[in-house]
Amino acid sequence: MVRYAAVPENPAKSAKARGSYLRTHFKNTREVAKTISGMKLRKAVAFLNDVKEHKQAVPFRRFSGGVGRTAQAKVWGVTQARWPQKSCEFMLGLLKNAESNAEVKGLNIDNLVVRHIQVNQAPKQRRRTYRAHGRINPYMSHPCHIELTLVEEEKQVQREEQQLVQKLSKRRQVRARVQAARAPAATA
Structure with missing residues (x-):
């Protein structure tokens, strides 16, 4: 069994999946992972x-050099976003695998949440590109390792509705105290 970076609190209520040496860009995959972290499955x-169909965009926050701007990024409070197809394909495959693992454990699929997701760099794969004047430059790929954990969330207990208490500013509180102190003196 391979060790995961994060250990779930209740292993019986969680399902894991991982992929190693995946031929998809590390930087794009990291941004996709950060975006879906904490979402329901x-x-x-x-x-x-939606990203594959260009209906929504993945916000690029850390690796944003040279990334174009789009109006779809406004949803996330940023200006730069992209639609990384291959990273989304790999992520969908891992989510499907984790979902299957959850079904085997008998977990409720509708309550699963992406609790932990991590993308690490894998060893680069080397190729070469031929340049002018007989030079050769490296032509590297940047693969990655991905691991994720889905956790079945407990049902949320609703908080008891409390009476809304109007909060007063300091000046109003002092004024109310002074009026309360004067009121008994006026009646006496």
């Missing part, structure tokens, strides 16, 4: 399918 799958 169904929402994450729908989001990735």
Whole structure:
């Protein structure tokens, strides 16, 4: 069994999946992973399918050099975003694998949340490109390792509705105290 970076609190209520040496760009995959982290499984799958169809964009926050701007990035509070097809394909495959692992464990698929997701750099693969004047430059690929954990969330207990208490500013509080102190003196 391979060691994961994060250990779930309750292993019986979680499902894991991982991929190693995946031929997809590390930087793009990292941004996709950061975006779907914390999402429910169904929402994450729908989001990735929307990205493939260019209906939604993945915000690029860390590796944003040279990334174009798009109006679809406004949803995430940034200006730069892209639609990394291959990274989304690999991520969908891992989510599907983790979902299958959850079904085997008997977990409720609708309550699964992406609790942990991590993308690491894998060893680069070398090729070469031929340049002018007989020179040769490296032509490297940047593959990655991905691991993720889905956790079945407990049902949220609703908080008891409390009476809304109007908060007063300091000046109003002092004024109310002074009026309360004067009121008994006036009646006496």
